[in-house]
Amino acid sequence: MKPIILLVLVFSSVYTVSLNTHWNEGDTKRLSKVLENVLQTKKDNIASLHFAASGLKLLNVAPSAENAKAACEVAKKADMTKLDVVYHASALSGDLPDCALSSISEAQKTIEGVLTASSPNGEKIAQALRSADRLGIKVNKPAFDKLLTAAMKDDSPNNLAWVFNAAALLDKPMAAKYFDKIKNLVSQADEVDKRFLQFDGGLSTTSNAIHGIMSLAEQQGKAPAITKDQLLLFTNYLLSRKHVSTEKSAFHLLSALGVLVNNHQLVPVTVSLQGPVMIERSRPVIFNACNVFGLPVSLSGVRVDIVPVGTTTPVIGNLRINQIQGAPQSYFIGPDKLPDTPGFYNVVFRLESEDKRLIGLTGSSIVVKLSDEVQVDDLKIGAIEKDEVITGSSLASVAPFSKHGKIIAADHTKRLYMSFSVKSRATGNLIRPHQVFVLFKHVDGTEVFYTADVQAGGKYLVDVNSLHFIHKLSSQGLLLFWGELESVVVADLSPCLYNFQNLAKAYKDFEGLSGKYTAFLIVGDPIIRTPLNWPFVSELLSFIIYHCVIVICCSAADFTLTLPSIAPEVVPKSQRVNYDALPEIKHMFRQPEKRPPAVVSDAFTFICLSPLLLLLGLWFRIGLNFGNMPGSIWTLFFHGGLAALFALYFVFWLQLNMFDTLKYLALIGGFTYLAGNRVLKAIADKRKMSLTKNLKSLTSVGPRAVVTWDKAERIRRNEEIWANPDSIVHRLPEHYCKRYWDNLLLIYPPEADKGLWGGEGVVKGWKESRPYTKKKVLPRQWIPRLYFPALKKQVLYSEILDKHMEITVTERTLRLIDQNFGLDYYILRTPEIDLASKLGNRLKREMLLTLAMGNYYPGDEERQNYIKQKHVHRITLFHVRIRIAYAEFVIPLEEADWVGLDLNEAARKQQEIEEQRLAEPLKYKLERELVERLRTGTDLITNEEEFAPKIEESKFGERLLGKYLNPVAKRLRR
Known part of the structure; x- marks a missing residue:
C-alpha cells in the first residue's frame, strides 16, 4: 500500500499551483510543422491562413517563401466587404513579408459600417479596431467607445x-x-x-x-x-x-x-526539472528557472529546501544552488548535496530577484525520486532434519548472483531452510524491500508464490500453513502477484529469512503435483533502480517434502518435489465443467397431420380469391376511374408502393421472417405513405378547380316561416269560413285571391347591396304583446316590429373567376347556392331583380364578361407554365368543359357589358358612348395642335426673326451723366 501512496503523492505534488513546465524547443518544432502544413493545405480558408501565419510569427519561425506568397495572394484577393475577412486579411498583411493590401478604401467602409450595424457584439468591434490598427486606418474612436459600452451589457x-x-x-x-x-x-x-x-x-x-x-x-x-x-x-x-x-x-x-x-506588470516564472523524475546519486540534478516561453529571467539567487514526501521537516534546508555556465536559465544540485537515504523528496524553490514583475518566485516545488542499487548478501541454504537445531555446518553458503551446484535431498523427515539479507550497494546499509517473495515453478508452468514476514531480530519468517500464497499457471501468475503484493508491509531493516515449515500440511498449495521445480527470488521496491529476479539453485532435486524451511538469497534453485497425492475433490454435477464433446441430441419431430382432400383446399382457395375476382368483375362491368386519377409521377409511385407491399407479403410467406419483413415494410410503407399523401393532395387540388366542390351543402338549416299580423289575423277571423268547403270564399274570383295573398312588402337597406341576401329583406309587421297566453280572446294587443334576416359571413368560391370571396349571406342564400350546385350557377340563373344586390349584379357582370372573353385564369404565370408544360391536353379539355358547362350563359361581349347596371349607371354609360361618337370641331383640333407645338418649340412662325421680341438697350446712364462719363454709364447699365 505504501508504494501506491508514494506514487499518488508524486503526481499530486507535481501538479500544484506552482508552474513546472514551459514552452520548449520541441514544442516549437512540433507546432511549426503543423502550422506550415496548414499554410500548404488550407489555401482556400483565409481564417486558417491567418492563424497559421500569426502563430509562426509568434514562434519566431519564418514560413516558406512559397507558402507565404500563396497566403499573401489569398489576402489580396479577399472580399473586403465582410468584416471577418478584413480582420484575417489585415493580419496576413502584417504577419507576412511584402504583403500590402490594395483595397484599403473598401476595407475602411467595412470597418466604419460596424458603427451603423444593429447591436454588434464585442468580437465585431474588436475585429474592426484591430483591422484598422493593422491597416493604419483612422477611425472615430469616441463612436466605437459608445458602441463598446453598449456591448458590455452582455457579460x-x-x-x-x-x-x-x-x-x-x-x-x-x-x-x-x-x-x-x-x-x-x-x-x-x-x-x-x-x-x-x-x-x-x-x-x-x-x-x-x-x-x-x-x-x-x-x-x-x-x-x-x-x-x-x-x-x-x-x-x-x-x-x-x-x-x-x-x-x-x-x-x-x-x-x-x-x-x-x-x-x-506580471510575468509568471516556471521551475521545471530537466530530465526524468528518477535521479541518480552519481549525477547532478538540473533545474530550469525561466518564463513560460523558456527564456531566462533576471534572478539574483536560487535557494532550495529538500523535504521528504509526507513530512514537513527538510533534510537539507536553505541550500543555494549554482547556475550552469552558458545556460542562464539552468541551475544544478551537486551529487554531494543530495540526501543519503533513497526515497521521494519534495524540492521547494525560493527564487530571488529584483524584478518586481516576476510572480511565482516562492512556493514552486518539484518531486524527485532518489533511487539506489541493492544487492543480496549472506545467502544460506540447506535441508535439515525436522527437529534439528540450525547451525552453520548444516547450511551451505551461496555466493551472490551464483547458483548452488549441489543436489539437495529432502523427505518427510527434513525441512528446507534458506536465509539472506538485502543491502544498499552504495552505503552497505540494510534496506527494507517492499516486495520479497519466492516463486516455485514446475516444468509444466504451474507456479506457487510465498511471501515473508519479519521476525524479531530482523529476519523474515514464512509459515507455509498460514502465509499468503498465489497459485497460477504459466507466466500470468507473476503479473497478478505484483499487483496484489503492493499491500504487503514489512517492518524492519534486517536480514531476510524464508522459513518453510510443515510443508506436508501445505501440499494443497502444490495441488499434489510432484516433479521438477525451479525456485526464484524476486525483490522489488519503488526506490530500487533495478529489481531482482534470480534463480538460486541449478540442480534438480528429488525429494518428498513434508516439513521444510527455505531461506532465499540472491541465487536460484531447481527442485524435484515428490508430494503425496491429493484425494480427488468431489464436484457437484451442477458445478462441473466438461470440455469434451457432448453426444448428439437426436430429436423426434411430431408426425405431420393428414392433409384435407384437394377439393376442400381448392374450394378454400377459391373462396379466398373471390373478393379479388369480384373486384375484377366490377372493374370490367363499371370501368376503372382513370379519369379522376391525377397525372403525376406520385401516382405511379403510390401504386408501385402498393404492388411492392403485396410482393413483400408474398416473399414473407415464402422466405422472410417477421423481423426482416418489418424492416422492409417500414421502408416501403413510409415511401408509399408519402406518395399517397401527394396523390390525395393532387386530387384535392383538382376538386378545388371543379364544380364537385360545391356539391357539399353549405347549410343544413331549413327555411323559417314568417307569420305576420295581417295573414294570421285574417286566418283567425275567418277560420270557420275557410274551413267550410261549401263556403262562398272558395268561389271568389281568382284575381281577387291572388291579390288577397300578395307577398309581403320587403325593405332592402343599403347593406343588402354589399352582400347576397337571397331575396330576403327587412319585413315590417306586428307582434303579439302576450304570445304565450293560452286564451285567445279578441281584441288583442299588437305592437309593430321589424323582422331582420340572420346574416353571417361565408367564404364562397367562384370557379369562373377563380376567386375565394368573403361575402355577407343569409341561410336562404346558402340553400339557393346548394340547390344550384355552386355560386356561379346561382348568380347566372337568378334574374337581376331577384338578386336584389349590387354585389350580386356586379359578380354576374364579371362572370359573363369572363365567359365571353375566355380568360378563365389570368394573373397566375407559375400555374399557367405548369399547366402548359405538364397538362396541356387536360387543361384544354377543362377549358372546353367550362364552356360546355356554362354554354347557356355565354352571350356576346357587348351585351354582357350592360348586365347588372342600374338605371343611373346605364344612362351614364350610354352618355359616354354617345360623346365618343360625336365629331370634334376643327377649331378645337387646331387649337390643341397649336398649343402642342408651342409647348415643344416646333412652331415655325414663332421661331422666325421678325416675330422675335425686340430688346432695346437702356439709355439711363448716358442721359444722366453724359457722354464723357460713358464708362460709368456702362457700369450703371450693368
Missing part, C-alpha cells in the same frame, strides 16, 4: 474578453472605465482541481481573456484586478494545453503566452 466571458481586447486599442482615457471591469470577468472563472482556472468556452475564450486583460493593463500602465495565484492558475491551464494540434487553438494559446512574457 458573458467570451464577449467581455473581446471587449477588453477592443478597449486596449482605444485611447488611454477612454479605456480606463473598462479596466475597472476586469474583476467582473475574473470572477466568472472556474477552478479545476485547485490546479487550473479557465472560462466557459475552453482554450479560445481563456486565452482571449488573458490577452485582453494583460493588453489593457499594459495600456493603462498598472496591474490588473487579478491576484498572483489566479494568474498562475490561468498560466498553468494554458501550459497544460500546449500540445494543441489546430491552428486556431495554437494562435490563441501563443497570443496569451506572448502577452504573459512581454508586459511590464
